[in-house]
Amino acid sequence: MSEFDIAAATSLYNVDRWGENYFRINNQGHIAVSPDRKVETEIDLMDIVAEARERKLSFPLVVRFQDLLRDRVETINDAFIQAIEEANYKNCYRGVFPIKVNQLREVVEEILDAGKRYHIGLEAGSKPELIAAMAIHSDPESLIVCNGYKDREFLRMVMLGRKLGKTIIPVVEKLEELYEVIEIAKAAGVTPMVGVRVRLLSKGAGKWATSGGENAKFGLSTADLVAASEYLHSQDMADCLKLVHFHVGSQVPDIRTIKRAVREAARFYSKLKKMGHEMGYLDVGGGLGVDYDGSRTNFDSSTNYSLQEYARDIVYNVMEVCDSEAVPCPILVSESGRAIVAHHSVLIVEAFGAIEKNRLGSSVESANSDHKLVREIVEIYENLGKKNRQENLHDAQQIREQAQSMFDLGLLELSDKAQIETVYWKIAESVVQMFRGMRYIPEEVKEMEIALSDQILCNFSVFQSLLDHWALGQLFPVLPIHRLDELPDREGTLVDITCDSDGKVSKFIDLQDVKETLPLHRFRPGQPYYLGFFLAGAYQDIMGDLHNLFGRVNEMHIFLDDDEDCGYYVEEILPGSTVGQVLSLTQWDIRELARKMKSQTDKAIKKNKMRPNEGMRWLDEYEASLDSYTYLRSPHLK
Numbered sequence: 001m002s003e004f005d006i007a008a009a010t011s012l013y014n015v016d017r018w019g020e021n022y023f024r025i026n027n028q029g030h031i032a033v034s035p036d037r038k039v040e041t042e043i044d045l046m047d048i049v050a051e052a053r054e055r056k057l058s059f060p061l062v063v064r065f066q067d068l069l070r071d072r073v074e075t076i077n078d079a080f081i082q083a084i085e086e087a088n089y090k091n092c093y094r095g096v097f098p099i100k101v102n103q104l105r106e107v108v109e110e111i112l113d114a115g116k117r118y119h120i121g122l123e124a125g126s127k128p129e130l131i132a133a134m135a136i137h138s139d140p141e142s143l144i145v146c147n148g149y150k151d152r153e154f155l156r157m158v159m160l161g162r163k164l165g166k167t168i169i170p171v172v173e174k175l176e177e178l179y180e181v182i183e184i185a186k187a188a189g190v191t192p193m194v195g196v197r198v199r200l201l202s203k204g205a206g207k208w209a210t211s212g213g214e215n216a217k218f219g220l221s222t223a224d225l226v227a228a229s230e231y232l233h234s235q236d237m238a239d240c241l242k243l244v245h246f247h248v249g250s251q252v253p254d255i256r257t258i259k260r261a262v263r264e265a266a267r268f269y270s271k272l273k274k275m276g277h278e279m280g281y282l283d284v285g286g287g288l289g290v291d292y293d294g295s296r297t298n299f300d301s302s303t304n305y306s307l308q309e310y311a312r313d314i315v316y317n318v319m320e321v322c323d324s325e326a327v328p329c330p331i332l333v334s335e336s337g338r339a340i341v342a343h344h345s346v347l348i349v350e351a352f353g354a355i356e357k358n359r360l361g362s363s364v365e366s367a368n369s370d371h372k373l374v375r376e377i378v379e380i381y382e383n384l385g386k387k388n389r390q391e392n393l394h395d396a397q398q399i400r401e402q403a404q405s406m407f408d409l410g411l412l413e414l415s416d417k418a419q420i421e422t423v424y425w426k427i428a429e430s431v432v433q434m435f436r437g438m439r440y441i442p443e444e445v446k447e448m449e450i451a452l453s454d455q456i457l458c459n460f461s462v463f464q465s466l467l468d469h470w471a472l473g474q475l476f477p478v479l480p481i482h483r484l485d486e487l488p489d490r491e492g493t494l495v496d497i498t499c500d501s502d503g504k505v506s507k508f509i510d511l512q513d514v515k516e517t518l519p520l521h522r523f524r525p526g527q528p529y530y531l532g533f534f535l536a537g538a539y540q541d542i543m544g545d546l547h548n549l550f551g552r553v554n555e556m557h558i559f560l561d562d563d564e565d566c567g568y569y570v571e572e573i574l575p576g577s578t579v580g581q582v583l584s585l586t587q588w589d590i591r592e593l594a595r596k597m598k599s600q601t602d603k604a605i606k607k608n609k610m611r612p613n614e615g616m617r618w619l620d621e622y623e624a625s626l627d628s629y630t631y632l633r634s635p636h637l638k
Contacts, residue, residue, distance in 0.1 A: 004487035012488070012519060013479040014511060017294025022068055022343055023534060029485030031532055033346070035067035041560055043568050045481045049348065049530055051570060052556060053637060058629050059350040059530075060460040060553045062541070066571065067560045069107065069344040070114035076288075076307065076336055077118040083311040084332075089319050091329045096145050098123040098286060099133060101337030101538050106557060106572070111340060112136060121167075123147060123335050127154050134161050134168075143333065144168040145195065145245070145283060148218070150177055152184060159188040169281070171195040171245045173218045178228050182235055195243030195283065196220055196228060198268045200261055219246070225268070229275050241277040243333070244269040247285030250338060254298040255305035258287060259313050266318045270325035283333040284314055290342045292475050292535055293509035301475040301509065307339070338538040345537030347465050347553070348481065350634055351529045354492065354522075355455040358425045371416040373403050377423045381430075389431045390442065396427045428452055453517040454492035455504075458531065459632045462496045462503045464544035465553060466533060470502055475509050477534040478518060488519035494531070497632060498548045528636045546585065551577020551630045580626035590626050597622050 006025050010016050015025055021037040032042040045063070052061055080093035097111045099122055112120060121143035124130040133144050134157065144166055146158060150173075161168035162185075172178045172194060185192040199219035220228060232238045246265040252258055262284055273279045288310055289303035298304045305313075314332060322329045366378035377399045384392050403420045406412040432449045435441045468474035478494070493516075496503040508515040523529060544552075555574040560567060580590040601615045610618070 004485075006485060009484040013484075014294040014477070014509060015479070017296070017511070018291055018477050018509070018535065019294075020291075020343065022071075025484045029483055031479070031481040031484070033065055033068070035065040035344075035558075035560055036071050041067075041567060043558065043560075043566075045346070045348065045532065046530075047566065048556065048558070049481070052348075052554075053634075055573065056637060057554050057556070057573070058631060058634055058637060059348060060465060060631060061348045062465075062553050062555045063346045063348060064106070064537075064555060064557045065344050065346075066106075066110050066557055069110050069341065072340045072343060073111055073114040073118070073120065076311075076339060077115065077120070079307045079311040080315070080332065080334075083308070083315040086312070087315050087319055089315050089329055091331050093332045093334075094119055094121060094141075094143055094281075096121040096123045096143050096283075096333060096335055097340060098125070098147075098335045098337040099129045100125050100542075102341045103129065103132075103542050105132075107341060107344075107537075107541075108132070109136065115142075121145065123337075127151075127157070130154060130157055134164075134166070137161075137166060140165050140167060142167065143281075145243075145333065145335070146170040147173075147197070147245070149173055150180075152180060155180055155184045156188070159184055159190050159192070162190040162192060163188070167193065169193045169195045169243050171197050171243065171283075172220065172228065173197055175220070175224055175227060175231075178231060182232075182237060182240075185240075192237075192240050193242045194232075194240045195245050195281070196225060196241065196272075197245045197247070198225065198265060200246050200248065200264050225272070229272065229277065233276065238276050239278040241272065242279060243281035243283055244272065244279070244330075245283040245285060245333075247335075248287055250286050251289045251300070251303075252287035253289055253300060253303050255303075255309060255313060258284075258305075258310065259317055262314050262317045263321055266321035267325070269330060270322055270327045273327045274325065279327075280330055281333050282318060282330040283335065286335045286337060288334065288336040288339040290338055290535055290538070292477060293511070294477075295509075295511050300473075341537040342535045343537065345541065347460070347533040347536050347540075349458045349460040349531050349533070350636075351456045351458050351494075351523075351531055352632070352635065353457040354490075355457070355495075356490075357452050357454070358422075358429050364423055364426055366419075370419070371412065373399050373406075373412075374416055374419050374423075377420055377427070381423050381427050384427060384430055386434050389434045390445075392427065393431045393444075393448070396424050400424045425452065449491065450516045452491070454490050454520070455495050456492045456520060456531075458494050458496055459634070460496050460553070461498050461544075461547060461550040461631075462505065463498060463500070463547035464550050466505065466536065466540055467543045467545065468539060469505060469507075473507060475507060475514065476536055477509055478505065478531060479534075480521060481530050481532040483521050483529075486521060488521050490520045490522050491517040492520045493517060498550065500547065503547075528634070546582055549579075549582040549586065549630060551582040551585075553631070554629070575629075577630055578627050579630055582630055583626075594623050594626070 010025050024032055026032040030044050030046045032044050034042050048063055119139055119142040122133040123145045124133045125148035137144055158168055158170050181192055197219040199221050248261045269282050291303050292301040295302045319329055364381055366375045380392050380396050403417055407417050428448050429452055435445050462470050494505040508518045554576040556570055557572040558568050559571045561569050601619045604610045605612050605615045
């Protein structure tokens with residue numbers, strides 16, 4: 001690239017495709033966020049960084065844009081409303097937010113508030129989730145859908161919800177649950193609302209495909225459904241069956257999967273209605289995907305459909321099946337958690353170093369006194385040209401292998417080996433540059449380009465903040481949040497500060513395939529370099545683990561406000577975990593730790609290994625560290 005500008009950066013990182021008009025690169029070369037997709041409400045992420053530094057907040061930092069969360073709720077509900085109006089569908093839509101996708105109170109409360117006029121409800125898959133959902137649920141027209149396996153205590157809480165007038169529906173996952181629901185409901189003197197999860201033959205696609213299909217973990221088979229129907233009739237409670245639920249997996253990339261599943265489930269719904277059950281709701285589960293890479297394909301990290309197509313296809317296919325069966329159309333329910341929360345959260349990390357194969361200023365000279373292999377590889381470098389570039393690379397590889405063999409036998413000095421490796425990587429980089437832009441690039445040169453990439457040291461934990469990337473290979477958009485008006489002159493992978501070799505990000509989004517490296521800028525001495533991980537608001541906030549005892553990260557919650565000069569304000573700051581807090585979670589008593597350290601310090605003072613004042617200062621520092629952030633302190637914070 002001879003010139004590099006904002007348009008080139010936008011194309012390089014695909015921001016215009018995955019950004020959904022929420023994210024863009026502004027004229028300063030910074031990533032800007034428009035929580036309501038209006039250019040006039042643009043928030044510069046570097047302004048957020050400056051605000052965080054002013055408040056002495058260390059990185060990593062999660063920034064939540066609550067107005068973006070509201071916009072997602074409105075956008076999804078409006079898509080279904082529009083599809084229903086276009087098709088003249090004779091019923092309505094009632095979305096529910098699955099709490100498991102992001103259980104943070106601030107997130108759930110914001111979603112419920114944004115969805116009031118749509119009567120948005122909640123989905124709970126465990127007792128803790130149900131306990132929380134029941135307390136904050138106050139709209140009798142909205143649903144609480146209860147998925148997952150349930151015990152008697154869980155079901156008694158459901159009956160309490162019915163007594164309070166809530167539209168709460170336990171979804172039966174196995175026949176034994178149905179028997180318990182009816183028994184507990186009768187004992188409590190309430191009329192239950194019951195749902196059944198059907199085990200479809202239609203299977204999902206992508207990383208979560210195994211959560212659907214006839215071998216799925218949850219759901220009733222066709223024979224089980226018939227048995228359930230007969231049991232409800234025998235108990236004179238056929239009218240209690242209200243909902244059919246199915247789930248083909250999270251992040252479904254192909255719209256054809258959704259169409260097939262919806263039609264099959266609508267058929268089940270219609271048949272159950274004809275068997276004398278009141279019915280009323282068809283829950284299409286989760287699956288609405290997020291286009292993480294912007295390719296708009298059926299690749300695992302993308303979707304080949306839009307939100308509008310998704311809503312129209314559900315409405316049309318349900319209506320067509322129900323009309324053919326001559327049964328009334330149900331209220332449509334979906335559990336689109338990922339599509340609601342993914343965009344609202346940005347993880348900002350500070351990069352604080354780089355491991356480079358080819359360092360600036362390294363020497364490529366040789367003298368007659370140098371080892372023969374050193375002289376030979378320097379000669380290759382000096383005579384390197386386009387005509388013999390691949391042959392030169394092979395010769396350099398051979399010399400490097402010889403040098404390693406001689407070093408293993410003790411026949412080569414460390415300084416000679418170091419010089420050979422330095423020149424080898426310079427030759428490799430030159431060869432890669434010579435092939436750049438060519439129509440055909442040999443596979444070994446492509447591999448060399450990856451091997452030449454820098455490792456960028458980033459102050460965060462993959463296991464805490466990007467668990468799906470480590471566990472499932474989920475891709476997230478990653479890019480610098482500043483300097484985007486400059487040509488990124490390096491290629492790199494990202495490594496975290498854990499002691500685990502898997503603590504890295506080495507797969508990146510691309511329109512054509514998955515990239516092995518990320519275009520980055522060379523570090524400037526004394527200047528911070530910030531990277532953003534985008535679309536990480538679904539699951540990552542809650543599924544992270546405590547590997548190396550790196551806990552939750554600092555958070556800032558941002559709200560738009562026209563009265564503020566900058567157009568927004570920081571509504572809340574949630575401090576990340578301290579050293580003492582994560583130690584307590586793993587059964588360490590921090591008071592006992594401090595006591596033991598004092599005992600050791602006192603002994604050291606008595607043995608004259610420390611002076612008393614020095615010992616007390618070190619002890620004070622140890623005790624203060626228990627209240628410190630678990631991540632590294634930025635050298636750029638005063």
